[in-house]
Amino acid sequence: MPTGHPGRVESTVRRTRGIDISSSLPTTPVAEEQAALDRIRDVVAELLEQETAYLRATLGQPSEGLNLTERDALVAHHAQRVQGLQTAQYGLLFGGVETDEGGRFRIGRLGLSDPDDGERLLIDWRAPVARAFYTATPLHREGLKARRRITSTDRTVTAVYDEPLLVDDLDDLGDADSRDAALMAALDRPRSQHMSDIVGTIQREQDAIIRGPLAGTLVVQGGPGTGKTAVALQRAAYLLYEHRNRLSKSVVLIVGPNVRFLEYISQVLPSLGEDSAVLVTPSTLVPGVTATATEAPLAAEFKGRLDIVAALKQAVRAFEVPNEGTRMLRPAGLKPMTLDGRMLQRVRTRGRSGSTPHNAARPKFEKALLTEILRLEDEEHGSSSMEDWERRADWAEDPAVQELFDELWPLLDPVDVVRGLFSDPAQFDAAFPRLEPVLRAALLRPREHGLTPADIPLVDELAELLGEDPRPAAAAAARARSDRATDLEYAQNVLDMVTDADADADHVSAPVSIVSASALADRQAAGDGRTPAERAMSDREWVYGHVIVDEAQETSPMLLRALIRRCPTRSMTLVGDANQYTATDAAFTWAGLLDPQVPRWSRTDLTVNYRTPGRIMRLATGVLRRVDPGAPEPTSARDGDHEPRVVRVDAARLGEAAARAAAEALAESEGTVGVIAPLGVHGALRELRADEAAKAAAGDAASDRLWVGTPDDAKGLEFDAVVVAVPPMPAHEAVSSATWKRLYVALTRPTKRLTVVQAGDAIG
Numbered sequence: 115m116p117t118g119h120p121g122r123v124e125s126t127v128r129r130t131r132g133i134d135i136s137s138s139l140p141t142t143p144v145a146e147e148q149a150a151l152d153r154i155r156d157v158v159a160e161l162l163e164q165e166t167a168y169l170r171a172t173l174g175q176p177s178e179g180l181n182l183t184e185r186d187a188l189v190a191h192h193a194q195r196v197q198g199l200q201t202a203q204y205g206l207l208f209g210g211v212e213t214d215e216g217g218r219f220r221i222g223r224l225g226l227s228d229p230d231d232g233e234r235l236l237i238d239w240r241a242p243v244a245r246a247f248y249t250a251t252p253l254h255r256e257g258l259k260a261r262r263r264i265t266s267t268d269r270t271v272t273a274v275y276d277e278p279l280l281v282d283d284l285d286d287l288g289d290a291d292s293r294d295a296a297l298m299a300a301l302d303r304p305r306s307q308h309m310s311d312i313v314g315t316i317q318r319e320q321d322a323i324i325r326g327p328l329a330g331t332l333v334v335q336g337g338p339g340t341g342k343t344a345v346a347l348q349r350a351a352y353l354l355y356e357h358r359n360r361l362s363k364s365v366v367l368i369v370g371p372n373v374r375f376l377e378y379i380s381q382v383l384p385s386l387g388e389d390s391a392v393l394v395t396p397s398t399l400v401p402g403v404t405a406t407a408t409e410a411p412l413a414a415e416f417k418g419r420l421d422i423v424a425a426l427k428q429a430v431r432a433f434e435v436p437n438e439g440t441r442m443l444r445p446a447g448l449k450p451m452t453l454d455g456r457m458l459q460r461v462r463t464r465g466r467s468g469s470t471p472h473n474a475a476r477p478k479f480e481k482a483l484l485t486e487i488l489r490l491e492d493e494e495h496g497s498s499s500m501e502d503w504e505r506r507a508d509w510a511e512d513p514a515v516q517e518l519f520d521e522l523w524p525l526l527d528p529v530d531v532v533r534g535l536f537s538d539p540a541q542f543d544a545a546f547p548r549l550e551p552v553l554r555a556a557l558l559r560p561r562e563h564g565l566t567p568a569d570i571p572l573v574d575e576l577a578e579l580l581g582e583d584p585r586p587a588a589a590a591a592a593r594a595r596s597d598r599a600t601d602l603e604y605a606q607n608v609l610d611m612v613t614d615a616d617a618d619a620d621h622v623s624a625p626v627s628i629v630s631a632s633a634l635a636d637r638q639a640a641g642d643g644r645t646p647a648e649r650a651m652s653d654r655e656w657v658y659g660h661v662i663v664d665e666a667q668e669t670s671p672m673l674l675r676a677l678i679r680r681c682p683t684r685s686m687t688l689v690g691d692a693n694q695y696t697a698t699d700a701a702f703t704w705a706g707l708l709d710p711q712v713p714r715w716s717r718t719d720l721t722v723n724y725r726t727p728g729r730i731m732r733l734a735t736g737v738l739r740r741v742d743p744g745a746p747e748p749t750s751a752r753d754g755d756h757e758p759r760v761v762r763v764d765a766a767r768l769g770e771a772a773a774r775a776a777a778e779a780l781a782e783s784e785g786t787v788g789v790i791a792p793l794g795v796h797g798a799l800r801e802l803r804a805d806e807a808a809k810a811a812a813g814d815a816a817s818d819r820l821w822v823g824t825p826d827d828a829k830g831l832e833f834d835a836v837v838v839a840v841p842p843m844p845a846h847e848a849v850s851s852a853t854w855k856r857l858y859v860a861l862t863r864p865t866k867r868l869t870v871v872q873a874g875d876a877i878g
């Protein structure tokens with residue numbers, strides 16, 4: 115019975131000098147790679163069976179000889195193995211290299227040896243020896259004689275592209291098209307609801323970013339479709355591999371623009387066998403709090419500025435012994451006592467001494483107030499025969515005193531403070547004096563108004579200023595208990611999935627959350643049965659090993675501050691595009707965002723658009739030049755086969771025309787269709803969406819392919835065919851730059867076809 119597992123096998127592979135893939139060569143390269151893939155799949159299947167049996171056995175023997183935590187940890191450990199092996203089955207083998215010394219290696223999604231005879235079958239794409247596969251060129255061969263790219267479905271090798279690197283004459287290399295065939299095949303594949311990884315076709319300029327050092331802040335600037343998201347996720351997988359000891363404990367935080375986007379990218383890391391990452395949006399950065407509302411851009415921009423920190427500090431101070439002047443204390447069964455203003459100020463000063471946050475300073479305040487009360491009592495009745503500590507305890511239990519504590523130094527919740535601040539005009543004006551009326555009107559709102567994304571960094575800041583409230587301890591314990599139950603349920607689901615899996619299914623879908631092998635040790639050490647990622651997710655004060663921000667051009671200074679709090683070493687990768695900044699009409703610069711808070715950062719640019727065909731990019735660039743006349747000619751990896759279509763319609767028929775164009779796109783393309791339109795147009799798509807949803811519900815998986823959203827929702831997404839509905843716009847000079855950039859974002863979403871349905875002047 116084999117005893118190996120991917121983790122252990124992996125370390126063997128890293129010591130390997132070469133793999134002989136030439137023994138008993140089948141006749142053609144495709145047949146040769148098919149034989150290799152069959153063998154690799156057999157080994158994976160065997161390991162999978164073994165791990166499933168372990169999982170089943172562990173689940174079937176409740177705590178025999180093990181305490182509950184140990185059992186949970188083992189269950190999760192085996193569940194992770196099972197899921198890791200399952201997800202690895204897709205696109206397992208994609209490359210090979212032949213070195214100058216004659217060594218031949220196969221490169222794949224994970225490192226694997228045959229557990230029976232120890233033969234190395236696959237090298238993990240992230241291992242140092244695999245690097246040249248991505249970066250070698252005929253001019254810089256990096257010790258390689260030849261490279262082989264392999265494309266396959268789960269079980270079948272579909273093509274093999276051999277690329278000689280050692281050639282006497284560079285003209286012998288063959289044409290670029292055949293060299294790039296694997297890349298072109300990857301770019302032309304129909305898109306689905308989920309992003310795929312690019313592990314088989316990473317390009318040289320992308321590889322340099324992916325394998326860049328962990329330390330420091332790296333900005334990756336690139337136009338639409340240049341692979342920023344893909345590279346950021348591959349980089350997360352690479353860093354988790356290369357710095358496993360550190361990062362599997364500290365976890366990588368990935369911030370994406372919205373929930374749909376997180377869903378879109380959610381399969382990439384699991385498909386690469388990695389799970390030590392937490393995915394959030396700016397709206398869900400603070401555990402337990404979610405922003406659900408929107409607000410005017412000028413209000414959001416104001417809240418994003420760093421000067422708001424001073425206002426928040428002031429707002430908290432305003433709760434500490436708020437009204438000067440005399441207070442009457444009416445203790446039960448005793449004469450009322452007068453607490454004069456000067457005395458209360460003394461108490462406040464003592465409460466505020468040191469740097470203790472507000473809630474945490476409450477005991478200090480209580481102690482100072484009780485001291486004053488005792489002094490007054492002594493003055494009135496002479497010194498008492500009771501011990502001071504007894505008198506303090508007595509007074510502290512008096513309801514009138516407790517009421518006074520709560521009135522003069524209330525325990526505060528950050529969300530309540532934000533709600534109060536932006537709904538109570540008196541509090542608001544005290545915190546933000548002399549605001550322009552328009553801004554004041556945009557910021558003030560009813561107390562029951564939902565939180566907005568720009569409120570979340572304020573909640574985070576306030577949580578720091580307020581400190582822990584001891585009262586939620588019980589709630590946290592309950593949450594930990596329910597997390598454990600979820601773990602067990604999750605492991606059972608994995609088992610069910612394995613049992614139900616159709617043996618002939620060509621694609622095993624990747625689970626959203628798996629547990630890394632190395633997390634086992636941490637679980638045991640932590641003793642609470644949760645993975646580091648799970649613990650990080652529920653802990654606002656978690657310090658992450660690395661932070662990745664996608665669409666980072668939309669990061670406000672306050673959000674950046676909240677992210678730096680989560681990673682004070684500033685080990686961060688920020689990917690984005692200044693030209694896709696739409697939060698305000700101002701121009702975005704990386705220096706403007708970073709310089710005030712990140713003393714040193716570096717920038718790399720990505721230049722080739724792998725998504726949008728050249729002929730569509732030219733139309734989109736015409737729109738971009740409305741705001742940036744000097745925008746350079748775009749470079750697309752493909753020119754594409756379909757000219758963009760522009761349909762002019764009456765404003766009243768915009769929705770109807772968009773729906774017709776979407777129906778046509780669904781009929782002529784086999785992949786996904788995105789309709790990007792203002793909210794007012796979405797209603798016209800209702801029927802088409804219902805039709806698609808009904809077909810999908812009836813089991814026609816191929817029909818779950820229509821998406822409808824606004825340009826802001828579409829950020830970061832892509833579709834095979836896109837319909838952009840453009841409402842009538844004012845004279846072009848009057849169109850705001852953010853509006854042009856939103857349109858630019860929308861026009862750059864297609865991988866193949868674009869239809870613009872427009873109700874006004876030509877946009878290009």
Ligand SMILES: Nc1ncnc2c1ncn2[C@@H]1O[C@H](COP(=O)(O)OP(=O)(O)OP(=O)(O)O)[C@@H](O)[C@H]1O
Pocket residue numbers: 297300301310311312315316317320336337338339340341342343344345691694724725829830831832862
């Ligand atoms: N090396 C590559 N091999 C195969 N596909 C790639 C490669 N690089 C990028 N792609 C594909 O190109 C498309 C665009 O990539 P991605 O979404 O990462 O771009 P982006 O720069 O984040 O775009 P945007 O800023 O417009 O959101 C994706 O389908 C991605 O898988």
